[in-house]
Amino acid sequence: MGLGTLTVAWIRMIRPPILFLCSFGAVVSALNCAIYMDEPLSLFQILFLILAPAFLSTGTMFHNDITDLESDKINRPHKPVPSGLLKKKTVYYTGLVLMIGSIFLASLVNYIDTSTINWECGILTVFLVIIGLYYNYYGKHHGLIGHMAVAFGVGAIPYWGGLAVFPNQPLLMLPLAVALFLQETGREIMVCAGDYIGDIKAGFKTTPVRHGRKRSMQIALLFYLLFIPIFPLSAFDWAGLKMPQVFGALYLIGGSILAASLIITWFRTYMVVIKTDDEKMIWKSFERNERIGTRVMIIVFQIFILLELFY
Helix, strand or coil, X not given: CCHHHHHHHHHXXXXXXXXXXXXXXXXXXXXXXXXXXXXXXXHHHHHHHHHHHHHHHXXXXXXXXXXXXXXXXXXXXXXXXXXXXXXXXXXXXXXXXXXXXXXXXXXXXXXXXXXXXXXXXXXXXXXXXXXXXXXXXXXXXXXXXXHHHHHHHHHHHHHHHHHHHCCCCCCCCHHHHHHHHHHHHHHHHHHHHHCHHHHHXXXXXXXXXXXXXXXXXXXXXXXXXXXXXXXXXXXXXXXXXXXXXXXXXXXXXXXXXXXXXXXXXXXXXXXXXXXXXXXXHXXXXXXXXXXXXXXXXXXXXXXXXXXXXXX
């Protein structure tokens, strides 16, 4: 095996789009909080805001590939581990080191600037590591709780960014975190609905496996719809909860675009499911609309949040 092939295999394992979503989301959230609080961030803080989520997401995804091995042999046999490009044990221990490293990095985000250890963010990161391990080794076998475990990690990205630099302001990113948790729970159910056949053969007890593909998609739609009234609370306190108004109009536009895309991709996929029993066609629809399409629109939402920095 050549060095180039090995390098490409590790890059594929890292999942650059997911790494980007995690680090970018944490940094942008922290910067928006800094503007709202009228406090600048140092280059050291920004560096650690990038590295800690990158280590955490990569480490948990490495372990996810270990536990997904049997399913991937059926659904994605060309991935680095099922194809034999990377050894299972090597990926396992590398992931463990990265997750432990993320805890130390999270605790030291503010150390150079304030000479204090951020225990709040460190503890949150420990909890996220536990949630990630729970999902990888247990949760994916237990339906809705497993999907929520993944969604908790996604929703925690902006919350982690705010808490990392402002540990005494726990409400700054709370509405966005809750909204993303609901959205991602629905998305996880949809992704698993696409992996339905492979997950059955692998013995995973996902929501689609437990309740059927169509019923699970209807459950996913409910979570998508719950996202809609929650995400505006960080810019428009329609419920009178007195949440910090960290964002503005661009955030509302980006969130509305994401909400619309969730409904549209759901509808497109659902129509394929009810019209055909061709698993290849169904799988392609899920990959195109749910796994790729919704991920792209989440990135678009993050870009709108980034633009809030200049608005």
